[in-house]
Amino acid sequence: MIDNPLLRTISAVLAQVAEETPLVFSATLEVFIQPLRQQFTPRQFSVLPAVDLTSLAAGLSLALRMKESEKRDLNIKQQSDKDVVIFAEAGETFGATPLNLFRLKYPWANLLYVCLDSQLWGISTGESSFSTPRGARTLSTPVEPEPWWKIFPIDCFDYAAQGCFSHADDFRNKVGRAVNLAGLRYLHLLAPSPLYWGFPGEELEEVARAAVEAGFWPLFEIEEGHGRINLEIKKVAGLMEFYRRQGRFAHLFTEDGQVLAKTEKALEDSWKDLRNKLKAPPP
Amino acid sequence: MDGEKIKLLTGNQAVAEAQRQIKPHFFLSTYGQRPGSVTASLHQYANNHLFEGRLLSFSSFTELLSFACGAALPGLKVTLSVTHKELTSSLALLHLTALLRLPLVMNVINGPLLPLASAFGNQEAALSVRESGWLQIYTSSAQETYEANLLACKLAADEEVRLPIMIIRDEYLGSEFYEEVSLLKDNYAERFLGKIPGGEKTRLKEIGYAFWRRSLAQASERSLVKYREHARALGTFTGNVLAPVGYYGSPQAGVVLITMGSKSGQARSLVEKLAKDKSLGVLVIRLFRPFPFREIRELLSKCFKVAVWESLEELGGETPLFDDLWKLTAAMETRPPLKVFAGENPRDFFEKL
Numbered sequence: 357m358i359d360n361p362l363l364r365t366i367s368a369v370l371a372q373v374a375e376e377t378p379l380v381f382s383a384t385l386e387v388f389i390q391p392l393r394q395q396f397t398p399r400q401f402s403v404l405p406a407v408d409l410t411s412l413a414a415g416l417s418l419a420l421r422m423k424e425s426e427k428r429d430l431n432i433k434q435q436s437d438k439d440v441v442i443f444a445e446a447g448e449t450f451g452a453t454p455l456n457l458f459r460l461k462y463p464w465a466n467l468l469y470v471c472l473d474s475q476l477w478g479i480s481t482g483e484s485s486f487s488t489p490r491g492a493r494t495l496s497t498p499v500e501p502e503p504w505w506k507i508f509p510i511d512c513f514d515y516a517a518q519g520c521f522s523h524a525d526d527f528r529n530k531v532g533r534a535v536n537l538a539g540l541r542y543l544h545l546l547a548p549s550p551l552y553w554g555f556p557g558e559e560l561e562e563v564a565r566a567a568v569e570a571g572f573w574p575l576f577e578i579e580e581g582h583g584r585i586n587l588e589i590k591k592v593a594g595l596m597e598f599y600r601r602q603g604r605f606a607h608l609f610t611e612d613g614q615v616l617a618k619t620e621k622a623l624e625d626s627w628k629d630l631r632n633k634l635k636a637p638p639p
Numbered sequence: 640m641d642g643e644k645i646k647l648l649t650g651n652q653a654v655a656e657a658q659r660q661i662k663p664h665f666f667l668s669t670y671g672q673r674p675g676s677v678t679a680s681l682h683q684y685a686n687n688h689l690f691e692g693r694l695l696s697f698s699s700f701t702e703l704l705s706f707a708c709g710a711a712l713p714g715l716k717v718t719l720s721v722t723h724k725e726l727t728s729s730l731a732l733l734h735l736t737a738l739l740r741l742p743l744v745m746n747v748i749n750g751p752l753l754p755l756a757s758a759f760g761n762q763e764a765a766l767s768v769r770e771s772g773w774l775q776i777y778t779s780s781a782q783e784t785y786e787a788n789l790l791a792c793k794l795a796a797d798e799e800v801r802l803p804i805m806i807i808r809d810e811y812l813g814s815e816f817y818e819e820v821s822l823l824k825d826n827y828a829e830r831f832l833g834k835i836p837g838g839e840k841t842r843l844k845e846i847g848y849a850f851w852r853r854s855l856a857q858a859s860e861r862s863l864v865k866y867r868e869h870a871r872a873l874g875t876f877t878g879n880v881l882a883p884v885g886y887y888g889s890p891q892a893g894v895v896l897i898t899m900g901s902k903s904g905q906a907r908s909l910v911e912k913l914a915k916d917k918s919l920g921v922l923v924i925r926l927f928r929p930f931p932f933r934e935i936r937e938l939l940s941k942c943f944k945v946a947v948w949e950s951l952e953e954l955g956g957e958t959p960l961f962d963d964l965w966k967l968t969a970a971m972e973t974r975p976p977l978k979v980f981a982g983e984n985p986r987d988f989f990e991k992l
Contacts, residue, residue, distance in 0.1 A: 378712075378713075407701075407704075407705045407708060407732065407735065408699075408701050408702050408705035408706075409705070410705075411697075411701075411702040411703075411705035411706040411709065412705040412706065412708050412709040413709060414706060414709065415665075415705070415706035415707065415708065415709025415710035415711075415712075416709035416710070416712060416713065417709075418693075418709075418710065419664070419665075419709060419710040419711075419712070419713045419715045420713050422664055422693075422715060423713050423714070423715060440709075461702075
């Protein structure tokens with residue numbers, strides 16, 4: 357069970373989520389949550405494709421509150437105290453979920469949206485998504501990468517954070533913060549895929565740790581528009597070593613090394629952009 | 640009956656009246672509602688504290704049905720109102736809501752999908768989603784629309800059914816025209832509706848698509864029996880039973896014209912006009928999904944000719960209603976010849992019969 361990065365991440369999040377909170381899993385996760393079903397069936401709501409996940413969560417959040425309340429004439433402007441947790445993958449998050457409109461459309465609803473990013477459209481499909489790094493081999497034509505904090509305006513979230521299970525304390529703090537706040541909270545969590553990334557399953561923890569320490573997966577959080585970098589990377593180093601561990605980048609290691617030089621440069625630029633976005637000072 | 644009051648209402652207002660009595664937790668619709676729409680009427684009721692449900696409008700059908708899924712999953716009563724244009728925009732979600740066995744009731748205004756097509760009796764949108772697993776009730780008057788709403792609400796939430804239901808009325812004739820509607824008094828409607836069972840039973844089992852599909856098919860079969868049962872129960876309050884099929888004209892008629900929706904009014908007036916010369920009957924199908932085979936077979940057993948009147952010609956096959964009737968008559972001992980008249984006026988084709 358622990359070998360599956362998705363399950364591992366989901367279980368770590370669920371450890372802090374209240375017992376009665378309904379959970380919504382996107383369709384592509386259906387296969388991976390089977391072991392969890394026995395554990396959580398009574399409170400679980402699982403869904404199929406074509407659903408607008410945010411609208412579904414808004415309906416669920418409001419309906420649960422109405423069901424509990426005896427009075428029918430509830431004020432819609434009042435915040436619902438019922439939480440809903442959505443788990444989805446990168447492809448569905450960037451391709452089909454208008455998260456930036458959630459607070460405009462449903463200002464009274466509560467939602468914790470957890471994106472499990474395996475840098476693919478979906479871990480079961482292996483196609484590229486906006487989060488696929490430049491040069492990585494996937495099962496479909498790669499697209500120009502675009503980080504989530506550029507796709508969604510960061511001030512559309514009440515709380516947003518990027519984390520990785522390899523850094524357990526930071527991960528736990530972020531999940532705890534997201535669970536305890538109200539409104540729209542977003543967690544963007546790394547879920548490396550041994551199959552499509554091309555590394556042995558036993559190295560899961562090490563690869564995830566290397567991704568963070570090489571500056572490839574920055575750890576940061578945003579609360580009410582104020583950003584903070586949780587793990588400072590003074591200089592982007594160790595990227596080559598991180599890339600070398602994975603089969604998906606094997607074709608980049610050519611004699612002239614031009615592509616890799618460009619990649620390092622792109623990552624440095626990306627850090628600059630991130631600091632600007634978060635208004636975080638350089639280290 | 641003493642439990643009724645008569646009002647002059649449009650089809651939309653009849654829906655609003657029914658919804659006021661049903662008291663759903665949520666009434667969801669899409670934007671672009673005209674003045675005089677169901678939502679507009681319900682807003683008026685809400686302003687006068689006559690309607691307590693939550694009225695919400697959405698910019699897309701996908702959002703609307705997704706929200707409805709979320710709201711209905713914990714067991715709240717959810718009703719919807721959409722037009723033909725939205726209905727055809729998200730077929731996948733229609734299938735999904737049926738598979739989830741959500742007891743939604745959706746009022747649909749039927750109309751042409753393209754501006755050049757005839758607006759009268761055009762049912763192409765609703766017919767195109769007939770295999771989505773939703774029950775389909777076609778109404779031909781404001782009175783029927785009102786009764787169908789009460790009936791559908793009870794039927795959808797029935798423990799043995801738990802299926803979403805579409806109540807389909809034709810644009811203009813079924814939505815804008817004023818008609819006399821006899822409404823049940825609120826306490827009578829409440830007695831009929833009773834306590835709608837809630838509960839969190841609509842949850843996906845882990846067995847998979849084939850299992851859900853089978854359970855949906857079984858529920859659909861049961862729904863026909865339950866429809867008859869609840870229609871009879873409603874009939875004790877209203878005085879007339881909203882049967883799965885309606886029949887007008889001579890009981891011994893040799894020629895029967897079969898149709899659905901607002902076209903039946905025109906067919907009935909024609910039959911009355913020609914009653915002196917010809918022995919004609921009109922069979923109006925109200926419950927189209929599941930198809931009421933038993934009732935139709937009984938009514939057609941004595942006739943020697945059947946004409947099916949549909950609004951549009953089928954492209955490369957048979958028209959939906961004709962197709963079902965063809966299967967139905969195949970099992971009859973003496974099969975009456977079937978003829979389809981698509982897009983024609985009965986005035987013209989009745990002479991050919």
